[in-house]
Amino acid sequence: MRSPLLDDLSGLDPARHLRAPGHPDDPALARVLAADRTVPDRYRAPVRRSRTAVATGAVAGVAVAVAAGVVVTTTFGGPEAYASWTPTPQVVDPAAAVQDAASCPTAAHAVDEDAADQGSPITEIPVDPVLAEVRGDYTYVLLSGDGALAECFVTTTDGSSQVYSSESVGGTPVPQPGPRELVVAESGTASWSDGPNGEGAVTAAFGRVGDEIEAVTVATADGEQVAASVDDGWFALWAPGEETFSALAQVTYADGTTEEVPLEVRPAG
Amino acid sequence: MDDASARERLTRLWVDHREQVVRFVARRAAPEIVDDVVSETYLVAWRRVEDVPTEARAWLFGVARKVLSTQVRTRGRWQALGVRLEREPTAQVPGADDTAAERADLRRAWDLLSDADREVLALVAWDGLSAREAAQVLECRPSTFSVRLTRARKRLLAYSEVRRDTATVLRRLQEERP
Numbered sequence: 255m256r257s258p259l260l261d262d263l264s265g266l267d268p269a270r271h272l273r274a275p276g277h278p279d280d281p282a283l284a285r286v287l288a289a290d291r292t293v294p295d296r297y298r299a300p301v302r303r304s305r306t307a308v309a310t311g312a313v314a315g316v317a318v319a320v321a322a323g324v325v326v327t328t329t330f331g332g333p334e335a336y337a338s339w340t341p342t343p344q345v346v347d348p349a350a351a352v353q354d355a356a357s358c359p360t361a362a363h364a365v366d367e368d369a370a371d372q373g374s375p376i377t378e379i380p381v382d383p384v385l386a387e388v389r390g391d392y393t394y395v396l397l398s399g400d401g402a403l404a405e406c407f408v409t410t411t412d413g414s415s416q417v418y419s420s421e422s423v424g425g426t427p428v429p430q431p432g433p434r435e436l437v438v439a440e441s442g443t444a445s446w447s448d449g450p451n452g453e454g455a456v457t458a459a460f461g462r463v464g465d466e467i468e469a470v471t472v473a474t475a476d477g478e479q480v481a482a483s484v485d486d487g488w489f490a491l492w493a494p495g496e497e498t499f500s501a502l503a504q505v506t507y508a509d510g511t512t513e514e515v516p517l518e519v520r521p522a523g
Numbered sequence: 524m525d526d527a528s529a530r531e532r533l534t535r536l537w538v539d540h541r542e543q544v545v546r547f548v549a550r551r552a553a554p555e556i557v558d559d560v561v562s563e564t565y566l567v568a569w570r571r572v573e574d575v576p577t578e579a580r581a582w583l584f585g586v587a588r589k590v591l592s593t594q595v596r597t598r599g600r601w602q603a604l605g606v607r608l609e610r611e612p613t614a615q616v617p618g619a620d621d622t623a624a625e626r627a628d629l630r631r632a633w634d635l636l637s638d639a640d641r642e643v644l645a646l647v648a649w650d651g652l653s654a655r656e657a658a659q660v661l662e663c664r665p666s667t668f669s670v671r672l673t674r675a676r677k678r679l680l681a682y683s684e685v686r687r688d689t690a691t692v693l694r695r696l697q698e699e700r701p
Contacts, residue, residue: 269546276541
C-alpha cells in the first residue's frame with residue numbers, strides 16, 4: 255500500500271508532532287460520560303459496506319506502549335496570552351518545583367493493548383523531575399523515568415495554579431549524548447492550552463546535552479531568540495505558538511565556540 | 524449494554540484512540556475547533572457505544588469526519604475535507620540539501636492537488652489507515668478507494684515534476700476556477 259512517495263509525504267504531516275494522549279481522568283472525558291446516552295446523535299455512524307470480513311494485518315505480539323496523559327482544562331481568557339512569558343528562563347531546582355506543583359505527575363502510564371482483555375493493561379512507571387524552569391507566570395518541569403518522559407506545565411496567570419501534563423512512554427530511550435552532542439527527545443506543538451478557552455498552543459522541545467554544551471538557543475518564527483534551560487545534562491525550552499521553532503538550534507560550548515545543529519528527533523539506529 | 528460497561532468501553536476508546544482522533548482532526552481543521560470536534564466525536568461514540576466495532580479507529584475517524592463536515596459546511600466548501608499541510612519552515616537552512624529541495628517539490632505538488640486527492644492521500648500517508656479502513660471512513664468500497672489512491676498518487680508524482688514557475692501559474696489558474 256505505501257510507497258516511497260507516501261513516506262515522503264508523511265514528512266509534511268502537520269500533526270506528526272502533536273501530542274494529545276487520552277487519560278481516564280481527563281475532564282473532557284468526564285463531560286462526555288456525564289451526557290445523556292439516550293439522546294440520538296446528529297451524525298450517522300459510517301456503515302461498513304465491504305462484505306470482506308477478514309481482518310487485515312497481523313496483530314503484533316509485542317506489548318504496545320502508548321502515551322497517556324492528563325490535560326487539565328482551564329480558562330485563561332484575556333487578550334494578552336502568555337504576556338509574562340520570557341525568552342530567557344530562570345532555571346530552578348526541579349524537586350522544589352514539583353513540590354510547589356503537587357499535581358505534577360509522579361508516574362507515567364504504559365498501556366499494553368495486548369493485555370486489555372486481561373483486566374489491567376495499564377502499568378505505572380515512576381518519573382522524577384530532572385529539569386525545571388520558570389518563564390514569567392509559567393513553570394515547566396521535565397520528568398524522566400525508565401523508558402518514560404513527562405512534561406508538567408504549571409501556570410499561575412489567574413492567581414491560582416493550573417497544571418497541564420503529558421507523558422511519553424515506550425519510545426526509543428534517549429541516548430546518552432557525546433560531550434558536544436545535543437539529542438532531541440521530543441519537539442513539537444503541545445495542545446495543553448489550545449482551544450477557545452486557553453491561551454493558545456505552545457511549542458516545546460527537550461532532550462539531553464553533552465557535558466561541553468553550556469547553552470542552547472533557538473529562534474522563533476518571529477525572529478526572537480529563545481534560550482533553553484540547560485541543567486544536569488538535560489535541556490528544554492518552550493515558546494507560545496504553533497510549530498514556532500526554527501529547524502536549527504545554536505549550541506554554545508564550554509570553550510566559547512558555537513555551532514548550529516538540527517532541532518529534530520533523529521530516528522533510532 | 525449496561526451503563527458501567529458502556530462507561531468502561533468509552534473510557535477505553537478515549538485512552539486508546541484520543542490522540543489519534545485529535546491528530547486526525549488537527550490535520551483537517553483550524554486549531555481552535557479541534558477540541559470541540561474531538562469532544563463531539565466521543566459524544567457520538569458514547570451514544571452509539573454498542574455500534575463501535577472492535578477495530579474502532581476508522582469508525583471514530585468516520586464520525587470525526589462527519590462532525591467536521593457539519594462544522595465547516597457553512598463555509599461552503601465541502602465535498603472532500605481540506606487537509607492542512609505542515610507550515611512552511613520559518614527558517615531556511617543555508618545551502619539546503621536535496622531532501623529539503625525534494626520536500627519543497629512535494630509541497631508544491633500537494634498545493635496543486637484537489638481536496639479529494641489530498642484527503643485520499645492523507646488517510647494513508649498521515650492517518651496510517653489501510654485501504655479497507657480508509658474506505659470505511661469515506662464510506663466507499665475498498666476497491667474504489669484503491670483506485671482513487673492510485674490516481675491521486677500518480678497526480679502527486681506528476682505534479683512533483685512540474686517546474687516551480689509552472690506550478691505557480693497552475694495554482695493561480697486553479698484558484699481562479701469558479
